[in-house]
Amino acid sequence: MKFDKPAGKNPTDQMKVIGKPLDRIDGPLKTTGTAKYAYEYNEPNKGHAYGYIVGAAIGKGRIDSINQYAAKRAPGVLAIVTYENAGPLQKGMFYVDRLLAGPEIDHYHQAVAVIVAETFEQARSAAALLKVNYTRLKGSFDFKALKDSSITPKRGAYGPAPQSEVGNFKGAFDTADVKLDQTYTTPDQSHAMMEPHATIARWDGDKLTCWCSIQQLNWGVRDLANVLGIPKENVRLISRFIGGGFGGKGTVLSDIVAASLGARAAGRPVKIALQRPLIFNNTTHRPATIQRIRIGTKKDGTITAIGHESWSGNLPGGMSESATAPTSSLYAGANRMLHLRQAVLDLGEGNAMRAPGEASGMMALEIAMDEMAEKLKMDPVAFRILNDTQVDPAENKRRFSTRLLAKCLSEGAEKFNWNRRPDSVGTMKEGKWLIGMGVASAVRGAPITKSAARVRLNKDGIVTVETDMTDLGTGSYTIIGQTAAEMMGVGIEKVIVKIGDSSFPESSGSGGQWGAASSTSGVYAACIKLREAVARSLGFDPEKTEFSDGKVHSGSRSFVLRAAVKTEEIVAEDEMTYGELSKQYAQDTFGAHFVEVGVNVYTCEIRVRRMLAVCHAGRILNPKSARSQVIGAMTMGVGAALMEDLVVDKNRGFFVNHDLAGYEVPVHADIPYQEVIMLDDVDPTMSPMKAKGIGELGLVGVAAAIANAVYNATGVRVREYPITIDKLLGKIKIDA
Amino acid sequence: MKSFTYERVHTPAEAAAAAARMPGSKFLAGGTNLLDLMKLQIETPVHLIDIGKLELNKIEHTLTGGLRIGALLSNTDLAADLSVRRDYQILARALLAGASGQLRNKATTAGNLLQRTRCPYFYDTNQPCNKRVPGSGCAAITGFSRQLAVIGSSNACIATHPSDMAVAMMALDAVIETINPKGKVRLIPIADFYRLPGKTPHIETVLEKNELITSVVLPPPSGGMHFYHKVRDRSSYAFALVSVGAILHKDGSGQIAVGGVAAKPWRNKSIEKVVPLGAKAFTEKLFAKARPTQENAFKIQLVERALEGILKEGRS
Ligand SMILES: Cc1cc2nc3c(=O)[nH]c(=O)nc-3n(C[C@H](O)[C@H](O)[C@H](O)COP(=O)(O)OP(=O)(O)OC[C@H]3O[C@@H](n4cnc5c(N)ncnc54)[C@H](O)[C@@H]3O)c2cc1C
Numbered sequence A: 001m002k003f004d005k006p007a008g009k010n011p012t013d014q015m016k017v018i019g020k021p022l023d024r025i026d027g028p029l030k031t032t033g034t035a036k037y038a039y040e041y042n043e044p045n046k047g048h049a050y051g052y053i054v055g056a057a058i059g060k061g062r063i064d065s066i067n068q069y070a071a072k073r074a075p076g077v078l079a080i081v082t083y084e085n086a087g088p089l090q091k092g093m094f095y096v097d098r099l100l101a102g103p104e105i106d107h108y109h110q111a112v113a114v115i116v117a118e119t120f121e122q123a124r125s126a127a128a129l130l131k132v133n134y135t136r137l138k139g140s141f142d143f144k145a146l147k148d149s150s151i152t153p154k155r156g157a158y159g160p161a162p163q164s165e166v167g168n169f170k171g172a173f174d175t176a177d178v179k180l181d182q183t184y185t186t187p188d189q190s191h192a193m194m195e196p197h198a199t200i201a202r203w204d205g206d207k208l209t210c211w212c213s214i215q216q217l218n219w220g221v222r223d224l225a226n227v228l229g230i231p232k233e234n235v236r237l238i239s240r241f242i243g244g245g246f247g248g249k250g251t252v253l254s255d256i257v258a259a260s261l262g263a264r265a266a267g268r269p270v271k272i273a274l275q276r277p278l279i280f281n282n283t284t285h286r287p288a289t290i291q292r293i294r295i296g297t298k299k300d301g302t303i304t305a306i307g308h309e310s311w312s313g314n315l316p317g318g319m320s321e322s323a324t325a326p327t328s329s330l331y332a333g334a335n336r337m338l339h340l341r342q343a344v345l346d347l348g349e350g351n352a353m354r355a356p357g358e359a360s361g362m363m364a365l366e367i368a369m370d371e372m373a374e375k376l377k378m379d380p381v382a383f384r385i386l387n388d389t390q391v392d393p394a395e396n397k398r399r400f401s402t403r404l405l406a407k408c409l410s411e412g413a414e415k416f417n418w419n420r421r422p423d424s425v426g427t428m429k430e431g432k433w434l435i436g437m438g439v440a441s442a443v444r445g446a447p448i449t450k451s452a453a454r455v456r457l458n459k460d461g462i463v464t465v466e467t468d469m470t471d472l473g474t475g476s477y478t479i480i481g482q483t484a485a486e487m488m489g490v491g492i493e494k495v496i497v498k499i500g501d502s503s504f505p506e507s508s509g510s511g512g513q514w515g516a517a518s519s520t521s522g523v524y525a526a527c528i529k530l531r532e533a534v535a536r537s538l539g540f541d542p543e544k545t546e547f548s549d550g551k552v553h554s555g556s557r558s559f560v561l562r563a564a565v566k567t568e569e570i571v572a573e574d575e576m577t578y579g580e581l582s583k584q585y586a587q588d589t590f591g592a593h594f595v596e597v598g599v600n601v602y603t604c605e606i607r608v609r610r611m612l613a614v615c616h617a618g619r620i621l622n623p624k625s626a627r628s629q630v631i632g633a634m635t636m637g638v639g640a641a642l643m644e645d646l647v648v649d650k651n652r653g654f655f656v657n658h659d660l661a662g663y664e665v666p667v668h669a670d671i672p673y674q675e676v677i678m679l680d681d682v683d684p685t686m687s688p689m690k691a692k693g694i695g696e697l698g699l700v701g702v703a704a705a706i707a708n709a710v711y712n713a714t715g716v717r718v719r720e721y722p723i724t725i726d727k728l729l730g731k732i733k734i735d736a
Numbered sequence B: 001m002k003s004f005t006y007e008r009v010h011t012p013a014e015a016a017a018a019a020a021r022m023p024g025s026k027f028l029a030g031g032t033n034l035l036d037l038m039k040l041q042i043e044t045p046v047h048l049i050d051i052g053k054l055e056l057n058k059i060e061h062t063l064t065g066g067l068r069i070g071a072l073l074s075n076t077d078l079a080a081d082l083s084v085r086r087d088y089q090i091l092a093r094a095l096l097a098g099a100s101g102q103l104r105n106k107a108t109t110a111g112n113l114l115q116r117t118r119c120p121y122f123y124d125t126n127q128p129c130n131k132r133v134p135g136s137g138c139a140a141i142t143g144f145s146r147q148l149a150v151i152g153s154s155n156a157c158i159a160t161h162p163s164d165m166a167v168a169m170m171a172l173d174a175v176i177e178t179i180n181p182k183g184k185v186r187l188i189p190i191a192d193f194y195r196l197p198g199k200t201p202h203i204e205t206v207l208e209k210n211e212l213i214t215s216v217v218l219p220p221p222s223g224g225m226h227f228y229h230k231v232r233d234r235s236s237y238a239f240a241l242v243s244v245g246a247i248l249h250k251d252g253s254g255q256i257a258v259g260g261v262a263a264k265p266w267r268n269k270s271i272e273k274v275v276p277l278g279a280k281a282f283t284e285k286l287f288a289k290a291r292p293t294q295e296n297a298f299k300i301q302l303v304e305r306a307l308e309g310i311l312k313e314g315r316s
């Protein structure tokens, strides 16, 4: 099915199942510990062995020799795979990192060897006996020092144009009445998802099956086939549950390559979970940025010039952190300039992490907007609303499909009692706490992409959906089930959802906030076909047939759904593809974040006291799981604002705090009451589902809202994230 | 982890004797620190002596009105004890500021005193670390040192001792009681228990080989108002950037120990007379010999301000 005209009325508008805050259908499996994750598929892999990856001990250099003598003879060891015996390996198409090092070492903890043994403990202990001799080379680890060596990167597959200008930015900025020119920095961040990257790999002849934890199974199949040099048809990936990914499990990483090579060498299935301290340097992270923002306005606050430049670093050829993305269209202004630059670094690969680009970019832009509002003596909410736009300011005639940013801001301000925010900084006190409020806008693209599904109706009236979509804890199972239930006119209990298997029809996968809208649209397409087949089977005109309450109606006649099944089952399969609507309309999701913080006047500890997000993201398929996505994202925003910082040792060339004790993410005690408001709306230009994503939107802007609240509370403007005690300490007077 | 043998002992004397019999052995209490370090091969004992079943898990009142705390009492039970909560609040507060509920259920009094540093380089066996491998160098001094010591450190090591409980014990003038393989009992005031790194950062206490801690004795309650303020980047489940444990008395004097700044809880009794002069005067004296790094110099000011908050609360 091709979607090329805005959707009219369709069965999803019934909203009998869709739009209801249903519990997740996989909830009981999760809460009873019976949802099986990649590492737990022991049954189909009887007699499996364990793999343990040895990470490179240096930041940059070369392997001179590997002495396997002791490791090979250690108890239980079955095989050792290194570059010397792995055979030729290629790269995948998404990540640039080589997933097995040797002889060159490109970054710290790059996989150097995988040890396969009978037990995990034996593999781990043999790993410590492997003697790898290295020659260290001088690497590039100091991003700030390398900033000036940065160059404009090539356009990536997912980011915006690295450099663009509308009107005459410099001229307009130079002559603006009020100006801001500031620089902000964001640190490297780690996804720090609960479930480590894990795989069980099994070869049956030349066919390879991997139980793995990968968000995009289609990319995974493509990339694993590429890396190993085997036909795609020979690869099957199964990811039924994923314990969080946040973009860090996009496709093939070292665990699946090492498990596949280890299983081939040992002649047995092999399971590997990356040990936690390896993950931070071995896999990917969100790259640090330096961002310069210039805003020029008229006296009344109208933006006339807006410029955003961002620098980041990566392995050669790696994608750039497109922090300028939100500035292309968030606020009006006739003269605009965006510029990305990239330095080469010898650290682990920088790549997608929840709302790549927008999250980092808005950490800077939305402080700049706060600073600008202050210069203008305007309320920060009013300043943002004044510069709202209904057309994409970069492409003047292109309208936003739907955009209620101003409403998000004004409704949020009212709900949050924004009018109680003190106009002058550092004036609200409760005991030893300085209190402040902050706001930020949110914007995140609403990409949608082709996605296929198969639906089966059996004699008992059970509808089974099959698609290779994944669920990272996001709720995909449930919204896919809701879609099929709504389309076939049955309750959710009549639907079985089977996902996470690359042998099912190819879906969008989960990433870039496109999963919910895309995968359910694929299910919609397949269900339309199934409805036609059902109607024909019952002798109805498909055009005049309706499905509701477990029945199929046409005119005055109706049958129970299962009556359509004459033999075993009716099967239908289709794919949703897209025309030009996304070119015709600017499609984005919008929101506003409001935060109140308290800052301890003595110790400068920062505590978030209240949070509110107002989201405008098309039809909300399930308000409960959507809310969970948003509060999870807000929590991640607290981490970004106040603590997350992957620290680089610039001498030794690695991320030092590479475990969950050193890399702090928020704990329960950091998170206050969180409120989420979803603006009720549909976007018919997206797909028949009229939905968009929301999982990334919830993060964008949160950190800046916190930064702005800290400023409001203390009068100290911190432009280098994270905002930690040491950055406030000397600047807050105790008798303030 | 390296292979090891294991035995369970039933009396303190048996434990110490077993240790003497088996060179390269270690006592296993709650295991929350030792087992983690063994998995990373930072600790590589060849033999574990499980002391978990020793009858050292009680709290008793001493004849002089103090408290004798069994070496194997869990941190949870210690923090919940009525006498502790009434007379030694600083200790209960320090314990509850540490780790998590699950960990405190396993962690023991002696294990807590003897937990090892959280310096990130100590945990990464690819990096030089004099504490882990004597003579290999110290990566932290030229590296990431934000968490590390500002005083009492050496050119060999700038690690801190991470315990919260020990800070309270220091302020309380606790005494550590031990037994050696010959059955000899020793009493070690906590002020003398930890060693500063000097040239031998791998030697952290004055305990002799195979010496077993049997209990920690607290002097009779000193009264006063008790405070324990632990400051960290997140609200819970993190080691201290700094922590200030204070017992303030009506006459203006105080007992003040500071955590997160040195290889031991930092206290200097001889300057406690300046407490009435305020946090600034006291902190300046306490840190007169400080040698912070650029990254952690803020800790001294943080101690001062945390103490100022405590003094303010104490006065009001
Ligand atoms: C995630 C995490 C967070 C933590 N956060 C904090 C925190 O915020 N604050 C804090 O203070 N602590 C914290 N801890 C540390 C925790 O308090 C210690 O791990 C615990 O107290 C150690 O006690 P244990 O009984 O488990 O010791 P074990 O691990 O069993 O032993 C530790 C050491 O003591 C020796 N030992 C044990 N008993 C005796 C004895 N009777 N005589 C002689 N030697 C003995 C052992 O041989 C070993 O060398 C944290 C730990 C973890 C894992």
Ligand code: SF4
Binding pocket: B117, B119, B120, B121, B122, B128, B129, B130, B131, B132, B137, B138, B139, B140, B141, B148, B156, B157, B158, B159, B201
């Ligand atoms: S500070 Fe001490 S523990 Fe840390 S690396 Fe240096 S020697 Fe090792």
